[in-house]
Amino acid sequence: MTRIPRHIAIIMDGNGRWATERGKDRSFGHQEGVEAVRRITKECTRLGVKYLTLYTFSTENWNRPAEEISALMGLVLTSLEDEIFMENNVRFRVIGDRKRLPENVQQKLRETEEHTANNNKMTMVVALSYSSRWEIVEAMRRTAANALSQKPGLKVSDIDSLFTEEAFASNLETAFMPDPDLLIRTGGELRLSNYLLWQVAYSELYFCDTYWPDFDAEALHKAIISYQSRQRRFGKTEAQVEKESI
Numbered sequence: 548m549t550r551i552p553r554h555i556a557i558i559m560d561g562n563g564r565w566a567t568e569r570g571k572d573r574s575f576g577h578q579e580g581v582e583a584v585r586r587i588t589k590e591c592t593r594l595g596v597k598y599l600t601l602y603t604f605s606t607e608n609w610n611r612p613a614e615e616i617s618a619l620m621g622l623v624l625t626s627l628e629d630e631i632f633m634e635n636n637v638r639f640r641v642i643g644d645r646k647r648l649p650e651n652v653q654q655k656l657r658e659t660e661e662h663t664a665n666n667n668k669m670t671m672v673v674a675l676s677y678s679s680r681w682e683i684v685e686a687m688r689r690t691a692a693n694a695l696s697q698k699p700g701l702k703v704s705d706i707d708s709l710f711t712e713e714a715f716a717s718n719l720e721t722a723f724m725p726d727p728d729l730l731i732r733t734g735g736e737l738r739l740s741n742y743l744l745w746q747v748a749y750s751e752l753y754f755c756d757t758y759w760p761d762f763d764a765e766a767l768h769k770a771i772i773s774y775q776s777r778q779r780r781f782g783k784t785e786a787q788v789e790k791e792s793i
Contacts, residue, residue, distance in 0.1 A: 552727075553728055554597065555600070556727035557602065557733070558602045558731070558732040558733070559583070559759040559762075561576075561734030562576035564734065565758035574618040577618065582760070584601065587764075587767055588635060588669075589635055590764040597670065598672060600672040600674060600721075600724075602742050604676055605678050606676055632659070635668065636668035638671070639662075639670075640660060640723070642677055642720035643675045643676040645675075648675065678742075679741045682720050683745060686720075719746070728774070730742075731770050733759045734756070751774050
């Protein structure tokens, strides 16, 4: 229970393959994936994790078959009816391009965010219609717009002072929370898939073969133990980090 990550981000991969291997439709895997979300949310609140960010639906997922997209959107609606947020004192937040979502889904997201706004034990962040490249381009536009509003006659010489790393980060979708300490990907794939590319620059990465519907508290513990066994140096030497920890 020492060194629990403050922020865990998860790429919930393997729902479709889990279902296919059992002779089921891919949508069945997504339904079972929701059960895994409930398990992991409950365990993260018990452990003291403060932020849990879940990669739910990417902008690239819009290219999937229409029937699968429809089933996923329906699942979003039904899963948000779950009282896991209130039972576990969890706040709900969304990052992503909401404008592409069906209006009834947008409305339900707004209602759930408002309904859970005062919960404070943990914040669950759902990345929905999200991709990191989309987010970075949007942040660039906001940063430029803010700079122009500060200096309408913006010159090249103003760029260094107005286009800073801090200014850019403040315009990201995730500006309200710290960067992930630990990123977990289930399902056996070894890539980030356009997820939180800016934010995971110094996150610890953990990959496992377990499909998301089978991911449980024990699997989460293994990931956290792996995280706890590592020394986070952020570009410093091992000796510097050890000296600072004394």
